[in-house]
Amino acid sequence: MSTEFQCPMCGEHRPVDPFSQFCPGCRSPMLIVYDDVQRAFHKESSGMLERYRDFLPLDAIHASLGLGEGHTPLQRLDRLMCISDGPEVFAKNEIFNPTASFKDRGTVVAVHAAEARRIRRIGTVSTGNMGISTAAYGARAGIKTFVMIKTDSSREKLFSAGIHGAELIQVGGDYGRLFELSLELGGKHGIYFMNSTDALRVEGYKLEGFEIFEQMGDDAPDWIFVPVSSGGHLIGLMKAFKELRTQGMIDRLPRFVGVQARGCRPVARAFQAGAERFTRIEKVETVAQSITNPSPPAGDIVLKWIRENDGEILDVTDSDILEAQRNLAELEGIFCLPASAVTLAGMRRLAQKQAFRPGDRVVLVITGSGAKNVNILDRNKMRIVQSDLVDLGDVIRERL
Numbered sequence: 001m002s003t004e005f006q007c008p009m010c011g012e013h014r015p016v017d018p019f020s021q022f023c024p025g026c027r028s029p030m031l032i033v034y035d036d037v038q039r040a041f042h043k044e045s046s047g048m049l050e051r052y053r054d055f056l057p058l059d060a061i062h063a064s065l066g067l068g069e070g071h072t073p074l075q076r077l078d079r080l081m082c083i084s085d086g087p088e089v090f091a092k093n094e095i096f097n098p099t100a101s102f103k104d105r106g107t108v109v110a111v112h113a114a115e116a117r118r119i120r121r122i123g124t125v126s127t128g129n130m131g132i133s134t135a136a137y138g139a140r141a142g143i144k145t146f147v148m149i150k151t152d153s154s155r156e157k158l159f160s161a162g163i164h165g166a167e168l169i170q171v172g173g174d175y176g177r178l179f180e181l182s183l184e185l186g187g188k189h190g191i192y193f194m195n196s197t198d199a200l201r202v203e204g205y206k207l208e209g210f211e212i213f214e215q216m217g218d219d220a221p222d223w224i225f226v227p228v229s230s231g232g233h234l235i236g237l238m239k240a241f242k243e244l245r246t247q248g249m250i251d252r253l254p255r256f257v258g259v260q261a262r263g264c265r266p267v268a269r270a271f272q273a274g275a276e277r278f279t280r281i282e283k284v285e286t287v288a289q290s291i292t293n294p295s296p297p298a299g300d301i302v303l304k305w306i307r308e309n310d311g312e313i314l315d316v317t318d319s320d321i322l323e324a325q326r327n328l329a330e331l332e333g334i335f336c337l338p339a340s341a342v343t344l345a346g347m348r349r350l351a352q353k354q355a356f357r358p359g360d361r362v363v364l365v366i367t368g369s370g371a372k373n374v375n376i377l378d379r380n381k382m383r384i385v386q387s388d389l390v391d392l393g394d395v396i397r398e399r400l
């Protein structure tokens with residue numbers, strides 16, 4: 001099966017090249033396109049890459065490069081479904097990935113592409129989760145790995161990346177510029193920077209969409225809510241359903257809702273203003289640190305695809321995000337990052353506008369584990385009681 005890069009904005013084609021992923025004409029990230037051949041899922045295979053190999057640009061799949069990514073549960077949120085006659089709500093719980101975020105799906109595909117091309121240095125630029133994922137898969141593959149992490153990343157994120165022995169560099173300054181600089185330096189030193197909108201990475205995110213389709217009984221849900229930072233993840237999920245439609249496996253796409261935090265909402269702002277292009281955000285301020293890209297490389301693709309497919313892009317406040325994070329933990333046992341809780345906050349916004357019909361099936365993508373950023377949690381909002389051994393019996397009796 002042959003594959004090539006295509007620019008989703010202007011249609012330009014080029015050969016696949018991990019070191020040169022941007023359209024020469026319009027500077028958009030390019031995506032991978034496939035020959036128009038019949039493809040199928042290999043349902044007998046339990047490995048994520050094996051199962052969906054017809055939809056991947058890989059000639060060979062190596063178990064030795066994987067860590068057990070994918071096959072995450074789709075959990076019905078019974079206790080949260082308190083809106084009467086509301087939609088049926090599910091969480092696609094990506095916390096179950098090896099490094100506790102969806103990033104692992106993309107990293108494993110990009111590392112396969114590196115291995116196939118005998119690239120011996122990889123790297124990434126990250127708010128945290130992608131750094132952790134790339135460090136772990138780089139370690140597993142025995143490839144030298146460079147991780148550039150933002151200075152405001154939590155200690156948990158920093159240490160979880162550092163433990164894998166990568167070259168870990170905390171970089172201050174503008175994140176958008178760091179993204180560009182990494183690609184320049186990568187080209188110079190032969191380091192394949194598999195950043196957030198990397199076309200191979202996006203192919204890995206696509207597989208999450210196939211799982212949702214299968215878990216919905218070989219059908220598309222009505223709605224999918226996804227946090228948006230660089231936009232790579234949302235593009236991957238949309239690409240899954242577009243390819244299923246091309247294959248004749250579905251006849252309509254779900255309605256996608258991209259959700260940003262109010263304190264970093266370049267794409268939501270452009271969407272609401274009816275603009276075709278986003279403009280960068282100057283000052284970022286939100287508890288959802290994982291989704292703070294002020295200049296998202298795939299922002300214009302997100303705007304285009306969401307408009308073409310009747311989707312929405314919303315932004316939600318920090319207090320709504322923290323409330324949603326607490327509700328998911330208290331009512332459903334899911335402790336996610338604020339960056340993931342934006343999906344529930346976004347769904348509640350749309351519910352107020354009565355966007356859902358009874359019986360609609362809604363999927364919230366829970367992108368990463370809350371254990372990676374505990375310092376934003378408020379000790380005063382936890383029920384923590386102090387006791388010594390003598391009083392413990394009374395303390396428990398009072399709470400029965």
Ligand SMILES: Cc1ncc(COP(=O)(O)O)c(C=O)c1O
Binds near residue numbers: 101231291337340
């Ligand atoms: C937990 C979490 N959710 C969502 C996102 C957003 O993904 P993307 O940058 O592909 O839009 C990220 C990105 O770092 C993340 O770490």
Ligand SMILES: [Zn+2]
Binds near residue numbers: 009010023026
């Ligand atoms: Zn282009």
